[in-house]
Amino acid sequence: MGRLVLLFFSFLFLSLVTAQVSYSIPEESPKGSLIGNIARDLGLDSKRLISGNARIFTGDNTDYIELKRERGVLIVKEKMDRELLCGQTTPCALHFQVILENPMEFYSVAVEIVDINDNAPLFEKSDMQFNISESAVIGAKFLLERAIDPDVGMNGLQSYFLSKTEHFALKLKDQPDGEKIVEMVLQKPLDREKQEELFLVLTAVDGGEPQLTGTAKIHVTVLDANDNAPVFTKPLYKATIPENALKGTVVIRVSASDADKGLNSKIRYSISNTIADIRDLFKMNEANGDLILADSIDYEKARYYQIHVQASDGGLTD
Ligand SMILES: [Ca+2]
Ligand SMILES: [Ca+2]
Ligand SMILES: [Ca+2]
Ligand SMILES: [Ca+2]
Incomplete structure (x- = not known):
């Protein structure tokens, strides 16, 4: 009243x-x-x-x-x-x-x-996780979290910085509402075989006196692409075998390696000769590279066999 x-x-x-x-x-x-x-x-x-x-x-x-x-x-x-x-x-x-x-x-x-500058910029989610293929193309964009600073004017959020990396650059896009879209853009291709993980830090700064900052971690896991073919440990393997060797004898084991990961590096060995008698005489252990004698050999018939062996990772071969 x-x-x-x-x-x-x-x-x-x-x-x-x-x-x-x-x-x-x-x-x-x-x-x-x-x-x-x-x-x-x-x-x-x-x-x-x-x-x-x-x-x-x-x-x-x-x-x-x-x-x-x-x-x-x-x-x-x-x-x-x-x-x-x-x-x-x-x-x-x-x-x-x-x-x-x-x-x-x-x-x-x-x-x-x-207003006084009594709030530092703050990332709600201070850990960002990205899985990016090493085959990602230059210019690929990845949206980052934005920070919040409840102060106003210069005491509010002003800009962002990305820790030093040759792979990514930061791109800020002004929005009509005054907010900024924060993206990191691929500058240099990733290579899982060189570096499988990147740890970056995104820093948000305000314009107060003194300036306050907030940070968020960016964890990039580089996903494998099958960009490496298997490579044999030697260009030529030599073996000798007596003609009385039994069927099932391991003549030699060949070996190849593949710099990729997982299925992209899973090697299958096979004989690539087209001549039928070599394919009948020798079998290849697909998994371990053992060249196995599959029939009896005769010194008088042949003293020398040249067997072409192939290593394949499913997509790429050597
Ligand atoms: Ca502030
Ligand atoms: Ca304030
Ligand atoms: Ca491979
Ligand atoms: Ca790879």
């Missing part, structure tokens, strides 16, 4: 508003901090403030500022958090009236709550 009456009076005595003063104070100023000498600025003295029962009327329940009649000053009653009061709205100001009685007077007062 008291509030309604005050509102009524504020309409009735609108013409009695003789002045408007404004002050500013940094957010988070401790309780008791001086905002301004209102008595001086309104041309009143403390006697008038006391006799007029001067008080603050805010129109809502917020009670951050106190009027000290004896000193004629406004002070901080409750610490103010600009982020809580105004979010991203600027400027952030509290508007209220100072009311005096006998005779009734109204004064409009605005107190601007000035």
Whole structure:
């Protein structure tokens, strides 16, 4: 009820508003901090403030500022958090009236709550994981997490930096809402055989004094592509075998290696001769590269065999 009456009076005595003063104070100023000498600025003295029962009327329940009649000053009653009061709205100001009685007077007062850089940019998800094929092409883009800094103006988020890497460059795209899209763009092909994992750091910075930063980790796992053919340990394997050797004798074991991973490096050995008698005389253990005598050999028939052996990883061969 008291509030309604005050509102009524504020309409009735609108013409009695003789002045408007404004002050500013940094957010988070401790309780008791001086905002301004209102008595001086309104041309009143403390006697008038006391006799007029001067008080603050805010129109809502917020009670951050106190009027000290004896000193004629406004002070901080409750610490103010600009982020809580105004979010991203600027400027952030509290508007209220100072009311005096006998005779009734109204004064409009605005107190601007000035932002301080009390928030570092923060990544909600501070660990990013990417699985990227080594066959990814230059220019491939990967969307990164954005950081949040609830401060405003220069105290808000300004830019991002990526830790040193020759493989990726950072690309920032401004959005109409003032936000930035953060991407890393492939600059140099990845090579799993050289480096299977990359550990990068994305840093977000604000423009405050001092500047605050936030970081997020980027973990890139390079996925294998079958870009290596098997390679034999020797270009030529030589073996001798007596003509009375038994069927099933291992003549020699050939061996190839493949720099890839998993199925891309799983080698199958085979004989690639097209002449039928060699394919009948010798068999290849597909898995371990053992060349096995599959029939009886005759020194008088042939003293020399040239066997072409192939190693294959499913896609690529040697
Ligand atoms: Ca900040
Ligand atoms: Ca702030
Ligand atoms: Ca391979
Ligand atoms: Ca590979």
